[in-house]
Amino acid sequence: MEYPKFPKDCKSLLCKYLTEDVFNKLKERVTPNGYTLEMAINSGVKNPDSSIGIYAGDKESYEVFDLLFDPIIEEYHGFKKNDTHKSDFSSDKLDFDLLDKDGEFILSTRIRVGRNLLGYPLGTIISKKERDEVEERVKNALLKLGGSLKGEYYPLKGMSKEVQQKLIKDHFLFKEGDRFLEAAGLNREWPDGRGIFHNDEKTFLVWVNEEDELRIISMQKGGNIKEVFERLANAVEALESKMEFLKSEHLGYITSCPTNLGTAMRASVHIKLPKLSTNKALFKEITDRNHLQIRGTHGEHSKSEEGIFDISNARRLGISEVEAVSDLYNGVKELIEVETKL
Ligand code: ADP
Ligand code: IOM
Numbered sequence: 199m200e201y202p203k204f205p206k207d208c209k210s211l212l213c214k215y216l217t218e219d220v221f222n223k224l225k226e227r228v229t230p231n232g233y234t235l236e237m238a239i240n241s242g243v244k245n246p247d248s249s250i251g252i253y254a255g256d257k258e259s260y261e262v263f264d265l266l267f268d269p270i271i272e273e274y275h276g277f278k279k280n281d282t283h284k285s286d287f288s289s290d291k292l293d294f295d296l297l298d299k300d301g302e303f304i305l306s307t308r309i310r311v312g313r314n315l316l317g318y319p320l321g322t323i324i325s326k327k328e329r330d331e332v333e334e335r336v337k338n339a340l341l342k343l344g345g346s347l348k349g350e351y352y353p354l355k356g357m358s359k360e361v362q363q364k365l366i367k368d369h370f371l372f373k374e375g376d377r378f379l380e381a382a383g384l385n386r387e388w389p390d391g392r393g394i395f396h397n398d399e400k401t402f403l404v405w406v407n408e409e410d411e412l413r414i415i416s417m418q419k420g421g422n423i424k425e426v427f428e429r430l431a432n433a434v435e436a437l438e439s440k441m442e443f444l445k446s447e448h449l450g451y452i453t454s455c456p457t458n459l460g461t462a463m464r465a466s467v468h469i470k471l472p473k474l475s476t477n478k479a480l481f482k483e484i485t486d487r488n489h490l491q492i493r494g495t496h497g498e499h500s501k502s503e504e505g506i507f508d509i510s511n512a513r514r515l516g517i518s519e520v521e522a523v524s525d526l527y528n529g530v531k532e533l534i535e536v537e538t539k540l
Contacts, residue, residue, distance in 0.1 A: 199225060199236045202243045211270045212242035212251030220265050229258040231319040238263055241382040250274070250457055253382040255323040257444055257452045260459075271449075271456050277516035283450040283460050286518035287435075289428040294527050297421045303534055304421030305468040305506065308369070309430050309523065312410035312453045312462035316442040320454040321411060322383040329391035332411050339440040340395045340404055347433055349397035351406075354389035369417075369468075369496075370400055372408045378499065384409055384454065402433055410453050410462070412437075421467060421530075427523050450515060460515025465526040468495070470505045471533060473540040484536060488529030489513050509533070 201221045204213045216239060224235045233255025242251015252270060254260055260267050268279050277283070298304045314320055315335065318328050337351045354362070365371035371394050379385050396403040405413040414437065416430035444452040450460035458464075474481050485492055493508035494500035511525040 210251035308417035353393040466510035
C-alpha cells in the first residue's frame with residue numbers, strides 16, 4: 199500500500215497524525231488476528247470527512263499501531279500513554295438535581311456504553327461464524343434478564359422495512375448503510391448477526407453487532423439523567439455477571455473506535471436551545487469548556503432538525519462513568535442557565 203493522499207481540507211485526526219514517517223514504520227505490521235494498517239485506516243482514507251478515521255481490529259491493534267493510535271487517543275480524550283483508567287459506575291455518587299423541571303428544553307436522555315466480548319476479534323474483522331456466535335451468546339444472556347430489564351430480541355434479518363425504519367426514526371435502532379462503518383469492514387454480511395433487544399417501554403435496549411458487538415442503552419423522555427444512569431448501571435452489572443467483556447488495565451473497555459475506549463460511555467440529551475443555538479460561538483464555547491460535543495438529531499454525522507441538538511460527553515477514557523455523566527450534567531445545566539438569561 200502507498201502512503202494515502204488526503205485532500206488539503208481534511209480535518210480528521212487520521213490525516214493529522216498519519217505522517218509518511220509513521221506510515222512507513224507501521225505499514226508492514228500485523229496483529230495476531232491479521233489486522234493491518236491498511237484495514238485500520240481504510241474508513242478515514244475513503245471518508246476524508248471522518249472526525250477520527252481509524253478503527254481497531256482487536257485489543258492488540260492499540261499496541262501494534264500505537265504510533266498512530268496514541269496521539270489520536272491523547273488529542274481526543276486528553277489521555278497520555280502512561281495514564282491509567284479507573285471505572286466507577288456508582289449511581290449513588292451522583293448528586294444531580296432534576297434539570298429542566300418544566301420540560302421546556304430537554305426532550306429525552308440517553309446513555310449508552312459499548313462492549314465487546316472477550317475471546318473474539320472486534321467487528322471490523324470478526325468472521326461471520328464468530329459474529330453469529332456472539333449474537334447467540336448475547337441474545338441468550340439478554341433473554342435471561344428479569345424485572346424491568348426483561349425484553350425480547352429482534353434480529354434485523356427478517357425485520358420488515360416499516361418496523362426497521364420506524365425504530366430508526368424514533369431513535370431506538372442503528373441506521374443502515376453507514377459509509378464510515380462500511381469502509382471499516384463493520385457492515386460485512388449485513389444484516390446477518392445484527393439485531394436489537396429491548397424491554398416493552400424501550401427504556402433499556404441493546405444493539406448487537408453494529409460498531410461494537412454490544413451497545414447497551416438506557417433512555418427515556420425528559421431530563422432525569424440520574425434515573426437513566428441508574429438503569430444502565432444495573433443492566434451492565436447484570437450482563438457482566440453473564441459474560442466477560444474485552445478490557446485492558448490501560449485503556450479500560452476495548453472498542454473498535456478509539457473515541458469510545460475507557461468507559462465507552464456516551465451520555466446525551468436531545469435538547470432545544472432556540473436562542474443559544476443562534477449564537478454559535480457562545481454555544482461552542484460552553485460545550486467545549488464542559489468537554490461536550492454537539493451532534494445532529496439523528497446521531498453522528500447527521501444535521502440538527504427542528505432545532506434539536508444531541509449534546510453528549512466527548513471524553514470517555516481516563517475519567518470514570520460518574521465523571522463522564524457529570525460532564526453532561528454540568529454542561530447542560532450551564533446551557534439551560536445561559537439560554538434562560540438570553
Ligand atoms: P451512538 O450514540 O451509539 O454513538 P449515534 O450518534 O448514531 O450513535 O446515535 C444513535 C441514535 O441514538 C440516533 O438515532 C440518535 O438520534 C439517538 N440518540 C442519541 N441521543 C439521544 C437522546 N438523548 N434522546 C433520544 N435519542 C438519542
Ligand atoms: N465512532 C465513529 N463512528 N466515528 C468517530 C467515526 C469518524 O467520524 O471517524
